[in-house]
Amino acid sequence: MPDEPAIEATGLEKSYGDVSVLGGVDLTVARGSVFSLLGPNGAGKTTTVRILSTLLPADAGTARVAGYDVRRERSQVRRSISLTGQDTAIDELQTGAENLRMMARLCRLPRRRAAARADELLERFDLVEAGSRRVGTYSGGMRRRLDLAASLIARPEVIFLDEPTTGLDPRSRQQVWEVVTGLTRDGVTIFLTTQYLEEADKLADRIAVVDGGRIVAEGTAAQLKAQVAGHRLDLVAVDALAFDELARRLGRRVAGSEPERLTLSVATDGQAGHVRALLDEVDPTRRAVHRFTVHGATLDDVFLTLTGHTTETTKETAGV
Structure with missing residues (x-):
């Protein structure tokens, strides 16, 4: 039918x-x-x-x-x-x-x-x-x-x-x-x-x-x-100490972390006001963030947010 x-x-x-x-x-x-x-x-x-x-x-x-x-x-x-x-x-x-x-x-x-x-x-x-x-x-x-x-x-x-x-x-x-x-x-x-x-x-x-x-x-x-937000804000820290401080301030809101690149990601609606508010919150002295980039959310962001890892992570026996 x-x-x-x-x-x-x-x-x-x-x-x-x-x-x-x-x-x-x-x-x-x-x-x-x-x-x-x-x-x-x-x-x-x-x-x-x-x-x-x-x-x-x-x-x-x-x-x-x-x-x-x-x-x-x-x-x-x-x-x-x-x-x-x-x-x-x-x-x-x-x-x-x-x-x-x-x-x-x-x-x-x-x-x-x-x-x-x-x-x-x-x-x-x-x-x-x-x-x-x-x-x-x-x-x-x-x-x-x-x-x-x-x-x-x-x-x-x-x-x-x-x-x-x-x-x-x-x-x-x-x-x-x-x-x-x-x-x-x-x-x-x-x-x-x-x-x-x-x-x-x-x-x-x-x-x-x-x-x-x-x-x-x-x-x-x-x-x-849309479940994880329309956009993602990537923050690049000036050094390892600043990276740790940004991670501490963001806490559980961290949607992605690349310590080797000193980069942290957090969900945002992409609006200028929200981005400014996030930057002021996590970097009030304006000394911790070297640069930032706003991206449209991807399925990678969805998967990472929902599961805590990427699709490349093998949790069980492969092939099941």
């Missing part, structure tokens, strides 16, 4: 022995949207994807994907989705075209339809010239595009992309982003996990910030940024 969410999960829990990986995750993903699960390695992103794609049972909670229950209707879920993991699942000894034709045949397409679908996807992903070459000669970005093409053979309703641009160079990452944007125009729902703040900011219609197996915030990028 068009009004039914593409993905709906309530109270998902998962533990490995005494280690809790998911502690009650609730998610709702609208059809035809890009939903990003943003968090550091070990936060529970991949475990969530494995549960939603029927590869792993949850210890507690319920989930429906494409209208089907992931526990009771596994086969229907699997016919409705595609999963692209962190590692490409293509044969490097075959050509790009051979890989796609093979995948189409595995999806039970007749030989002619399989060849036609492979040609269609090679053109869509700008791989026509490379289609006759062995995949072993492809760049990382080309392999990822071919992997995404293979995931579309059966025209899935929902595509799970688990950190699809990990290890790619900036140009290849941009190419993958363009592909993802194009997929949503066709009505496909994308569930994207990432630890790249820029990626979530650029692609996602909605973002859920996950940390320690729990959703700590959810909304659009603009809504999340």
Whole structure:
């Protein structure tokens, strides 16, 4: 049904022995949207994807994907989705075209339809010239595009992309982003996990910030940024003693700290009056602050404020 969410999960829990990986995750993903699960390695992103794609049972909670229950209707879920993991699942000894034709045949397409679908996807992903070459000669970005093409053979309703641009160079990452944007125009729902703040900011219609197996915030990028303030004031101290004094005066309001650069960050609304008031409060003698800069808030600020660390911090076993 068009009004039914593409993905709906309530109270998902998962533990490995005494280690809790998911502690009650609730998610709702609208059809035809890009939903990003943003968090550091070990936060529970991949475990969530494995549960939603029927590869792993949850210890507690319920989930429906494409209208089907992931526990009771596994086969229907699997016919409705595609999963692209962190590692490409293509044969490097075959050509790009051979890989796609093979995948189409595995999806039970007749030989002619399989060849036609492979040609269609090679053109869509700008791989026509490379289609006759062995995949072993492809760049990382080309392999990822071919992997995404293979995931579309059966025209899935929902595509799970688990950190699809990990290890790619900036140009290849941009190419993958363009592909993802194009997929949503066709009505496909994308569930994207990432630890790249820029990626979530650029692609996602909605973002859920996950940390320690729990959703700590959810909304659009603009809504999340508004939670921590519209802007950030960076203060550069004149020396280490001044840095310590500024940190003491700011206390728990410190939103970021780089001692090696003598820099502290604090949230502000960006208005001149508020900035002046902050400077007068933390540096009344006007001798501690060497210079200051006002920036628009970023998702990095959001994550740091909500969790106390950046997305690069690994708190649990990587890959869960």
